[in-house]
Amino acid sequence: MSPETASKSERAYAAIKEKILGGGYTPGYRLVLAKLAEDLGFSVVPVREAVRRLEAEGFITFERNVGATVAGIDPTEYLYTMQTLSIVEGAATALSAPLIGPEDIARARGVNAAMRECLEHFDPVRFTALNLEFHSVLFENCPNPHILDMVHRGWNRLQALRSSTFNYVPGRAKESVAEHEALLKLLENGADADTVERAARAHRAATLDAYLARGTPEQQARMPLSPTY
Amino acid sequence: MSPETASKSERAYAAIKEKILGGGYTPGYRLVLAKLAEDLGFSVVPVREAVRRLEAEGFITFERNVGATVAGIDPTEYLYTMQTLSIVEGAATALSAPLIGPEDIARARGVNAAMRECLEHFDPVRFTALNLEFHSVLFENCPNPHILDMVHRGWNRLQALRSSTFNYVPGRAKESVAEHEALLKLLENGADADTVERAARAHRAATLDAYLARGTPEQQARMPLSPTY
DNA sequence: GATATGGTGATCGTATACGATATCGTACTT
DNA sequence: AAGTACGATATCGTATACGATCACCATATC
Incomplete structure (x- = not known):
């Protein structure tokens, strides 16, 4: 039995979203894939998937070859x-x-x-x-x-x-x-x-x-x- | 200069979507990541990203550890x-x-x-x-x-x-x-x-x-x- | 002093490899 | 004959490694 039933990708998604909604990551905060992965104890691949999903839902912005930041909120x-x-x-x-x-x-x-x-x-x-x-x-x-x-x-x-x-x-x-x-x-x-x-x-x-x-x-x-x- | 300016992930997304909308992949069609990757000449990682994105937009359904199929259309x-x-x-x-x-x-x-x-x-x-x-x-x-x-x-x-x-x-x-x-x-x-x-x-x-x-x-x-x- | 140019580092993009899981067929049991 | 257990296979999930790209800054030139 794995530690959780959900995939790492989904757990990463939930964890990052939670932090954004809770104010742990404030708007403009720079999200570095490698750092997120290390913090979560996962590899970058599922973290990347989570970030892209959060981008699609509008929580973060993502620029190619640049990186992700928590979505601006004007x-x-x-x-x-x-x-x-x-x-x-x-x-x-x-x-x-x-x-x-x-x-x-x-x-x-x-x-x-x-x-x-x-x-x-x-x-x-x-x-x-x-x-x-x-x-x-x-x-x-x-x-x-x-x-x-x-x-x-x-x-x-x-x-x-x-x-x-x-x-x-x-x-x-x-x-x-x-x-x-x-x-x-x-x-x-x-x-x-x-x-x-x-x-x-x-x-x-x-x-x-x-x-x-x-x-x-x-x-x-x-x-x-x-x-x- | 790369063959295209877009990333492979995006090109895969566009290509698969195109095939679905055009009727090349009919509903219920089984999409195997490895096969898609081979057809496109890409690796599975960007293809996977494209597939997840298409799933989020409702074009295909994706089941964990099982695979993807073109969305049913009742x-x-x-x-x-x-x-x-x-x-x-x-x-x-x-x-x-x-x-x-x-x-x-x-x-x-x-x-x-x-x-x-x-x-x-x-x-x-x-x-x-x-x-x-x-x-x-x-x-x-x-x-x-x-x-x-x-x-x-x-x-x-x-x-x-x-x-x-x-x-x-x-x-x-x-x-x-x-x-x-x-x-x-x-x-x-x-x-x-x-x-x-x-x-x-x-x-x-x-x-x-x-x-x-x-x-x-x-x-x-x-x-x-x-x-x- | 302003602008152009090149180098350097950080970060992302993708490929490959391997482990995890579900499905399906087959053999065995009742 | 029907049901169950088990193993083989296909496919997905994730880790790791490396190449590609961009931002930044120092330096040179006008």
Whole structure:
């Protein structure tokens, strides 16, 4: 029996990704294959495979004959990701809606209650984790695997970006919790897919708006995209 | 000077993808790394990298210690891809809309005219190629690279699927050309993004509907998703 | 002082070799 | 005859080695 059931390539992938998401490797950090391999105790080949995969998923950039660096994370990139998520998560939630049962709603409502508590104790870290859990309940039933995959990628990317760029926007979290409750009400009442999609999109767009409103006007002017439409 | 400027890994990727899209490797075909490497004149390492990349993009399936096969292409997969495209292409087109100028419209209209001719001479191959060109004009201006990338992947996937599963649906092509003209009118008149998105979605959904209507009622019942909403 | 040029080192790209694993056929047992 | 155990073979997974390429810096030249 090998030490782990997964291949070294996959373990390398998970380990590096973990470090990026957790902030162990900050954006701009130079990833040298040989060094990574030594740290992990593997050869460079599986490490290289892991790095290429992470590149394909947008976590790192890779230049031929030069090397890899943890992906840069400018505000534009954050906007791109949020906008993409608003679209694919909106669709995933709409497609999930008919498959969401009362027990799912109840669970989501419990999570949302816990988020409300986090507001009072000011625990943004737990708040963020619960936020993912809440939305997972809403979109995980999406029967289209491609769309679900895109949603997962978006959340991953967001996590990578947030750890370094995202500043907690004071008033926003409270609004977010309220919007969650409104979303649950829609689902309970069997709202049609189009309405659910719009609400899910608007929810994310509102977060983005709050982020943009935080910046100076000139920063906002540089944003090339309207956050929602 | 090397024979090509691209790395062997990339050339292998392009070559294998080409063969899949062109029908040289049909679905279910067993891809053996060593054999591919020999055929290409490369070593297995870059070939392996290419294969993993194609796997990530959905063109082939890969099982550990077993091997790779060209991705299976059942009707459900076609439906997933069409549904995903209706969403991301709709968004891409809506985001492109404000950036599309008169010269783009004119070009698209020319392409559409050529498609109309294809109908009369019954040239489905050229029709399909022109169809991509038409839609490219509509979505290529999309300023969000993530969304654009998802659209490209969808089209690629569709091309791979179509070469083996898609049967030309008789009446549909004519409708499609008419819908194209309607889309162009919307863009010319500066329709708002929401309207454009709905039209682009509906256009693709109509193609999917035509495909589904072609099958027996029992086949349709097995489809797990509503094509549009 | 600025720019061009060559050398040097770090890092990636690929080839080859070998070990690990799954699959399939065959023989044996019940 | 059916099922199971076992071994042979094909194929993948990883390690190691070396060649190729690029960035950097020192030096020379204008």
